[in-house]
Amino acid sequence: MAIASDPAAMTEPTPARAEGGFWTRLDALISWLGEGLNPILVKETRQALKSRQFTLWFVLLLVACWITTVGGVALVGPSIYYVSAGGYLLRVYYAVLLLPLTVVIPFNAFRSLTAEQEENTRDLLEVSTLTPWQVVNGKLGSAVLQMLMYLSALAPCIAFTYLLRGVDLLTIGLLLLYAVLASIGLSMIGLLLAATNKQRRGQNFLAVVFAGGLFFAFSTIFAMSMAAMELDPGERSSPAFFWIHLGLLSLYATTFGIVYVATAGLCTFSSANRSTPLRVALVIQQAVFIAWCAGMIATSPAVGDGLLAIVFTASIYWFVAGAVLTSEPAELSQRVRRRLPQSLVGRALFSWFCPGPASGYIFAITNLGLVLLLWAGSIIWCRVTGSMPLASALFIAAVCWAYIVTFLGLGLLAITALRKVATLTLLGGFLVQVLLVLAASGVPLLVQVLSNRVRLGDATLYETTSPVLTVMRLTDGQLDATEEYLVAGVVFSAAASVLLVCLRLAGREAGLRRVAKPQRVIEDDLSMAPAAQPVPTNPWGDLAVRTARTEEREG
Amino acid sequence: MNLSPSSNGGPVASDPAAWTMSSRPAATSAPPIELRNLNRWFGTTHAVDDVTFTVGVGEVFGYIGPNGAGKTTSMRILATLDEPSSGDAFVDGFSVVEDPDRVRSRLGFMPDYYGTYQNVNVWEYLDFFARAYGLRGTVRKRALDFVMDFTGLDDLARKPIDGLSKGMKQRLCLGRTMIHDPSVMVLDEPAAGLDPRARIELREMITRLAELGKAVLISSHILTELAEVCDRVGIIELGRLVAVGTVEEISSRVEQRIAVQVRLLGEVGPLVAWLQQQPEIEEVSAAEAHVRFVQSSERERSAEHLADTLAGMIGAGFRVTEFSTKSKSLEDVFLHVTQGRVQ
Numbered sequence: 001m002a003i004a005s006d007p008a009a010m011t012e013p014t015p016a017r018a019e020g021g022f023w024t025r026l027d028a029l030i031s032w033l034g035e036g037l038n039p040i041l042v043k044e045t046r047q048a049l050k051s052r053q054f055t056l057w058f059v060l061l062l063v064a065c066w067i068t069t070v071g072g073v074a075l076v077g078p079s080i081y082y083v084s085a086g087g088y089l090l091r092v093y094y095a096v097l098l099l100p101l102t103v104v105i106p107f108n109a110f111r112s113l114t115a116e117q118e119e120n121t122r123d124l125l126e127v128s129t130l131t132p133w134q135v136v137n138g139k140l141g142s143a144v145l146q147m148l149m150y151l152s153a154l155a156p157c158i159a160f161t162y163l164l165r166g167v168d169l170l171t172i173g174l175l176l177l178y179a180v181l182a183s184i185g186l187s188m189i190g191l192l193l194a195a196t197n198k199q200r201r202g203q204n205f206l207a208v209v210f211a212g213g214l215f216f217a218f219s220t221i222f223a224m225s226m227a228a229m230e231l232d233p234g235e236r237s238s239p240a241f242f243w244i245h246l247g248l249l250s251l252y253a254t255t256f257g258i259v260y261v262a263t264a265g266l267c268t269f270s271s272a273n274r275s276t277p278l279r280v281a282l283v284i285q286q287a288v289f290i291a292w293c294a295g296m297i298a299t300s301p302a303v304g305d306g307l308l309a310i311v312f313t314a315s316i317y318w319f320v321a322g323a324v325l326t327s328e329p330a331e332l333s334q335r336v337r338r339r340l341p342q343s344l345v346g347r348a349l350f351s352w353f354c355p356g357p358a359s360g361y362i363f364a365i366t367n368l369g370l371v372l373l374l375w376a377g378s379i380i381w382c383r384v385t386g387s388m389p390l391a392s393a394l395f396i397a398a399v400c401w402a403y404i405v406t407f408l409g410l411g412l413l414a415i416t417a418l419r420k421v422a423t424l425t426l427l428g429g430f431l432v433q434v435l436l437v438l439a440a441s442g443v444p445l446l447v448q449v450l451s452n453r454v455r456l457g458d459a460t461l462y463e464t465t466s467p468v469l470t471v472m473r474l475t476d477g478q479l480d481a482t483e484e485y486l487v488a489g490v491v492f493s494a495a496a497s498v499l500l501v502c503l504r505l506a507g508r509e510a511g512l513r514r515v516a517k518p519q520r521v522i523e524d525d526l527s528m529a530p531a532a533q534p535v536p537t538n539p540w541g542d543l544a545v546r547t548a549r550t551e552e553r554e555g
Numbered sequence: 556m557n558l559s560p561s562s563n564g565g566p567v568a569s570d571p572a573a574w575t576m577s578s579r580p581a582a583t584s585a586p587p588i589e590l591r592n593l594n595r596w597f598g599t600t601h602a603v604d605d606v607t608f609t610v611g612v613g614e615v616f617g618y619i620g621p622n623g624a625g626k627t628t629s630m631r632i633l634a635t636l637d638e639p640s641s642g643d644a645f646v647d648g649f650s651v652v653e654d655p656d657r658v659r660s661r662l663g664f665m666p667d668y669y670g671t672y673q674n675v676n677v678w679e680y681l682d683f684f685a686r687a688y689g690l691r692g693t694v695r696k697r698a699l700d701f702v703m704d705f706t707g708l709d710d711l712a713r714k715p716i717d718g719l720s721k722g723m724k725q726r727l728c729l730g731r732t733m734i735h736d737p738s739v740m741v742l743d744e745p746a747a748g749l750d751p752r753a754r755i756e757l758r759e760m761i762t763r764l765a766e767l768g769k770a771v772l773i774s775s776h777i778l779t780e781l782a783e784v785c786d787r788v789g790i791i792e793l794g795r796l797v798a799v800g801t802v803e804e805i806s807s808r809v810e811q812r813i814a815v816q817v818r819l820l821g822e823v824g825p826l827v828a829w830l831q832q833q834p835e836i837e838e839v840s841a842a843e844a845h846v847r848f849v850q851s852s853e854r855e856r857s858a859e860h861l862a863d864t865l866a867g868m869i870g871a872g873f874r875v876t877e878f879s880t881k882s883k884s885l886e887d888v889f890l891h892v893t894q895g896r897v898q
Contacts, residue, residue, distance in 0.1 A: 039686035043672070043679070050674035120670040124731070127634050127664045128687040129656065269655045270638060334653045520585060520648035524657060 039130065040138020044112060045145060054146070057104055061150060064096045065157045084166030087229065093157050094175055095222060100150050101183040102218045103211075109143045110190030110210055114203045122198075132267035136191060136260065143187040147180060167229075170236060175225050181252060182221050186214060188259050195266035247292055254285035271333035275325070275355035279363055282321050286367055289314070290374055297378045307384070308396060308475060310375055315400040318368040319437075322408040325360025327415060327429020332356060332512060340514040351510040357429075358505035361412050365405050365499075372397045396474050399487065402495035403467040409498035411436050416505065441466040464490040585648030586611055587739045587770030588633065592642035595628050595794075602628045604794035605642070610739075610770045610787075615761060617785035618774040619889060625794040626774045627667065630743050633772070634664035646739050660688070663732035667744040669724050671716045678703075678712040681730055688735035698734055705760065706730040722753035729760060740764060742773040746780050758784050782885035792893045802885050805892065813857055817868070818845040818877035826873050833867070835860065845877070 034042070048054045072089045073080060116122040125135060158176070161167055193206050235241055258281045265274035293310050332340075332355060341350045352363040376394055378384075411433035418424050418432065443465040463469045464487055473479050479487065517525075588610035595603040603625040610616040618626050631637040633644045635655040643650050649657040672680065681702060685695045703709045706726040711719065719727065725745060732740060742761070746754050754777070761784050765771055775781050781788060782802055790798045790805070798805045819826060823841045830839045830848050839848040852860040865878050 035691050039683055042686065043675070043683040046679055047672060047674045119672065120666070120668045121672060123634075123636050123664075123666060124670045124684070125687070126636060127659055127662070128684065129660050129689050129735075130687045269635065271652050271655065334650075518648075518650070518653070521654060521657070524649070 038134055038138040038141055040135060041141040041145070044138065044142035048142065048146065053108075057100055058149070058153065061096060061100060061153055065093065065154060068092045068096065069157060069160065080164065084164070086161040086164035086166035088166070089164060090158070090161040090167050090172065090175075091226065091229070093154060093161065094179070094225060097150065097154050098179055098218060098222055098225075101147060101179050102186055102221055103214045105143050105146050105150075105183050106186035106190045106214055107207075107211060108146065109139055109187035110194045110207065112139055112142065113191055113194035114207070117198055117203065118200065126269075132264040135267055136264050139191055140184070140187060144184065147183050151176070151180075168233065171229060174228065174236075178221065178225060178228075182217065185252060185256055185259075186217060188256060188263065192259050192263045192266070195263050250288050250292070254281070254288050257281045258285060270329075271335045273336045273339065273355055275328055275360070276353050279325070279353050279360075283367065286314075286317075286371060289317075290371060293375065294378055297382050297384055307375075307379060307393060308388070311372060311397045311400055312471075314368055314371040314375075315404055318364045318371075319404050319408065319433075321367075322361060322364030322404070323411065323430050323433035324426065325364055326357045326408055326412040326433065327424070327426045328355055328357050328360055330357055330416065330419065332509075334515055337512060337515045338517055340512060342514050347510055354509075356509040357412055357415060358502060358509045361408055361502055362506045364408060365401070368401055368404055372401055392474075392477075395484070395488070396471060399474060399491055400467075400471060402491045403471075405495040406491070406498050407437050407440070407467070408433065409495075409502040412502055412505065413498075437467070441468055444469060585645065587647055588616070588741075588772055589645040589648075590629065590633070590642075591645065593629060593632065593639050593644055594641045595625070595632060595637070596640045601794050603632070603639070606791065606794070606796045608789050608796060608799050610772055612738075612770055613765050613768045614786045615765045615771045615773060615784055617781035617788035617885075618772055618791065619776075619778060619781060619788055619885075620774075620791035621893060624791045626791055627743055629791075630664070630741050630772065630774065631666075633741055634662060634666075635659060636664075660735070661738050663735070663737035663740045665728050665732040665740070665742045665745055667747065669728055671724065671727075673717065674715070676713050676715050677708055677719070677727060680716055680727065681734055684731045685734045690735065698736070702730040702734050705733070705763075707756075721748050722750060725749060725753065725757065729757070733764065738769060740769050740771045742771065744774055744776070746775050746777050754780060778885045778889055788885065790889060790892050798888075798892050802888060805888050813850050813852070813861065814847065814881040815850055815861070815864075816845055816847050816877070816879050816881065817875060820874040820876060826868065829868070829871055829873070833864065836864070 068089065072085065072092070076083055076085045116125060130138075158172060162169065162172060190210060193210055194203070197203050197206055231241075258278070261277045261281045265278060268274050297307070336355055340354060341347045352359050352366065376397060379393065380390065411429075414432055414436065415424060415429045424432070444463045447462045463473070470487055470491070474484070474487070586609040590606050590608055593603050593606045594601070606625070606629055608616075618630070620626050628637065629644075632639050633646065633651060635651045635658050638652055643652055645651065646658040647661050649661070651658050672683075675683070678699070681699055682695070685698050690698050703712060706729055708723070708726055708730060711723060716724070716727065725748075729742075729745065732742070745761075746757055749757060758780060761771055761773065765786075773781065773785070785802075787799065787801050788805070789796055817826065823844065823846050826846050827839055827841045830836050830846065835851045837849045837851060839846065841847075850857075850860060850864060861880065865875065868875055868878075
């Protein structure tokens, strides 16, 4: 941007240079810090501080805390000096705090984005130079700020519960951490939901569903927190407790990353690259998943019978991710094509991170294949298969991968064909993928309902269209060797055929070449770049060098 | 920053020089606004049909057409809020589809709705958009000072937006549109619902913006407003651009019947009789010392025919003191060019 990027214009007096008394310097420091704040955060804070809703909730929170404190102390009476009443009071305070944190703040975050649409300000934000990341950060920052205000209001009460005994610092810290993380996570989900729909009717529906979900989340988190309070202090300091919580935190962090990237993507102009950040976030979550699985397989022999759960989780995960990625628009904008990888190695490795439905297909099945290969390598290396023979476990994993390859590929072909005759959105493409799996899963049921002969006879061939049914039978060992060969023949040949067809589409996308920047963009980049300063290469000047060389030659 | 300091080092908000694009990168040969074969389909409705035009530096371009003609759709595409089905639009040479971020920093868009926030006063509103456009520190302060002064909102700085009148809200929106000193301004129905005084003031502001070198694309239903402020106009109907040029150019292109008034010394009766004998002259009428008639002619030869008629009168001995044609107003041209069809 012309104005913002003018470095001379952006030079502001730093607080160190400000002169005057303490208050003047403090004012200068605050002003200087304020300049770096997100514009949306500044605006929303100003709005929130003047809004009746925030005032009402804040006052209600204070009143509820005051009543709890006075009531609690009155009930306990003089025995407060020797009774451990802190735990009971903490439960009430926690309920009072959790309501605004898990219901009010996330719903406010949802409303703050939908209100931009209702008040016709969303267009104004879009035409400004704010990036989608700034918009999301600003809205999320506003939620965090509100959260801090509620927490600060309740801090004296929480400290009071510790003084009353009956509750330790670790418990208090964990409860507050869960409440804060839940609030941030739910606010992020609220922003994602608000970004998915720009129609008022859809937003109203989403608001009702989201509000219901928030109350459910409030009650669930409260119940879980109370259960955590009941835990024996020894359990809370056990290694298992630590690992479970670290696992949950890593799941939370990586999922939060995906939701964050998806929300920013939904707020981005359609010609921009919205897919690559999402794919990177998915790969990060997969890497964390692989790390946890590897750790479990290597350290816990008891995991044997749960090994297939890893296969099923990865398969479902990559089917859902693949269904979204294969629904992306087929046409790459010139803007995206300006940044396509150029070298052979770059195109071979990174083309699959670029937007496009076929590249999304390859990305999903390759990642699933990678997870399953690592899984297979781990169980072979560690010799951990539980009660199931190794060959059967590997066969089931291969069947799962083949099903995903087949269904995502068929979905991709269906979406490509439908787009030739009609406009299909991302959501539409996703629904096509899901409907395809549901339809295929329904085929065996339909055949069995319509035909007595099939019902009584061997139905394995019909059931191969249903991934869930087939994998269930394989896992339970209900199929004999012949039937397993039949399943393998049908599923693997279908996967190979579909993959071959889809590889042509993928090859076409990977073959796209980078396009040059328009001349006007190059000119603009050059005009914005700071002028290169002459770098002194010879402190004695060229004349001295020339003289020395001449003397050398002559000498 | 684009704001040039005044001679004494401080900003002078009311001085147009304080708001010039002095540090903007060197101008290119690309026009500030260019629509190139722009098309937009909504289902089976062809909202914008192969529209092409350019707007130059410091030019005010009026975009007129009946409701549903495709004005707002084209403007939204230009403002990067919508995408064309085919074709492209350019701002300072940057494609609105491929480089929307570069377009946004150069463009100020004023939609036909206010877009205001609750619990925010005038100063906070403008401050937010100044921050949103990346203005920081004293640069932002100077921009705010200038815009408040330019739009006459100084005295209302701390007033909540909800309490502003329609005219004041319109001023505020214009201030928001120009807060980042864009080189291109797209104003959709800026005069809608304003009283006569507010309209005149808005017209003056737009003229001043053009004097500062900004390319202004403005749509309005109030054609008399546009006629006074626009250098050129484009008339759009059913998504198609049916005429582009100055009002005079379009008038001359569409005029086939020219109303003429002649004033002369002496009796008007003989002139009336003479005129009635001339071919291509109709509706001759006389009143006191002047005669009115309508001359029909081909578009390309209308000026030549008028000159011939005048020469004929003088040759016939009439002492002509005044010979004037009544030019068509923008409303006449609009009604002539468009057919009132909607889709």
